[in-house]
Amino acid sequence: MPLGRIAAQLCAWTYALMLLAPLYYLLVSSFKTNAQIFDSPLSPPTSLSFGRFATAISDARLDLAIANSLIVTVSSLVLVLVLALPASYALARAGGRTARVIERAFSLGFLIPTFAALLPTFLLAAELGLFQTRTFLILFLPATSLPLAVVLLTQFMRTVPQEVEEAARMDGAGSVTILVRVYLPMVVPGVVTVGILSFLQYWNEYLYSLVLIGPDEAQRTIQVAVPLLRSSLETDFGVLAAGTVVTLLPVYVAYAFLQRRMEGAMIGSAVKI
Numbered sequence: 001m002p003l004g005r006i007a008a009q010l011c012a013w014t015y016a017l018m019l020l021a022p023l024y025y026l027l028v029s030s031f032k033t034n035a036q037i038f039d040s041p042l043s044p045p046t047s048l049s050f051g052r053f054a055t056a057i058s059d060a061r062l063d064l065a066i067a068n069s070l071i072v073t074v075s076s077l078v079l080v081l082v083l084a085l086p087a088s089y090a091l092a093r094a095g096g097r098t099a100r101v102i103e104r105a106f107s108l109g110f111l112i113p114t115f116a117a118l119l120p121t122f123l124l125a126a127e128l129g130l131f132q133t134r135t136f137l138i139l140f141l142p143a144t145s146l147p148l149a150v151v152l153l154t155q156f157m158r159t160v161p162q163e164v165e166e167a168a169r170m171d172g173a174g175s176v177t178i179l180v181r182v183y184l185p186m187v188v189p190g191v192v193t194v195g196i197l198s199f200l201q202y203w204n205e206y207l208y209s210l211v212l213i214g215p216d217e218a219q220r221t222i223q224v225a226v227p228l229l230r231s232s233l234e235t236d237f238g239v240l241a242a243g244t245v246v247t248l249l250p251v252y253v254a255y256a257f258l259q260r261r262m263e264g265a266m267i268g269s270a271v272k273i
Contacts, residue, residue: 023248030242037237052236056229056243061217065225066250072137072209072221073202080142080149080198081191088153089179093165103154109147118211125212134219137212141202149194156190157183203251222247 029037030052031045057063091103121140122131130136160183168178184191206223213219215228226243229235 026241026245026248030238030245032238034237037241052238052242053246055236056239056246059239060225060228060243062222062225062243062246064217065220065222066246068134068219069203069222070250072134072141073199075138076141076202077195077198079138080145081194083142084146084149084153084194085184085191086179087150088157089175089183091150091154092157092160093162103151106147106150114144114207118207121208122211132213132216132219134213137209140208140212141205142198145194145198145201148197152194153187153190156187160186199254200251 025041028043028045029041031048036043036045087106091099125131125133125136125140128136130139164182164186165178168182173181204223205221209221209224213221213224215224226240226247229240229243
């Protein structure tokens with residue numbers, strides 16, 4: 001094998017091990033006591049007892065928190081796609097200075113820091129009477145990822161030949177029908193890419209979930225619930241590790257089922273853009 005290929009494979013395996021090391025540490029720590037974690041942090045556990053997982057779920061009500069996170073994530077994901085698809089279709093087929101200005105306005109959304117909108121968002125939630133509710137979080141989170149979704153989907157839609165749309169219009173199809181039956185099947189890689197990035201952002205969101213919902217057990221998300229397993233007096237790091245593993249499970253399960261689709265979407269987005 002060429003030396004360059006060997007070096008590339010070594011770098012790839014090293015990077016993979018670096019990514020797996022934190023997951024391995026969390027997984028083995030969830031079966032250990034505090035003394036075992038500090039004495040031999042990377043050694044395999046001596047017993048496989050799932051008591052710490054049960055303790056983490058019961059103490060922080062992680063089952064309810066996971067349900068809240070799923071509601072927020074799935075609802076926000078549907079909303080951002082419902083908004084981004086028509087907007088990107090209109091920008092992809094529109095011409096002139098107005099369309100370019102609108103597209104650049106969406107691009108400016110990347111320049112707004114997350115924490116800069118915290119105070120206005122808090123005041124808006126209080127003014128609307130939606131403070132400490134999942135509803136406002138579901139309405140707010142799509143706005144944070146809408147610029148990326150619109151810009152990315154617009155590039156995908158521009159790759160669709162205009163002749164296809166003209167043929168559909170000659171058959172009597174309207175704009176909504178063309179978007180759903182012509183464009184949507186042809187930009188599936190872009191939709192999958194936006195879905196993946198938005199899912200990870202919504203599921204891992206912590207700051208706004210903490211401020212807008214707070215520690216309310218009935219509505220808090222998983223990212224807010226897990227830190228409650230840490231005590232100022234004495235923390236069972238095995239239970240904390242078990243709770244962290246529970247938060248990671250949905251992401252790894254989704255990746256296990258969508259691995260090939262995700263890789264194809266990423267490659268497709270790189271080629272098209």
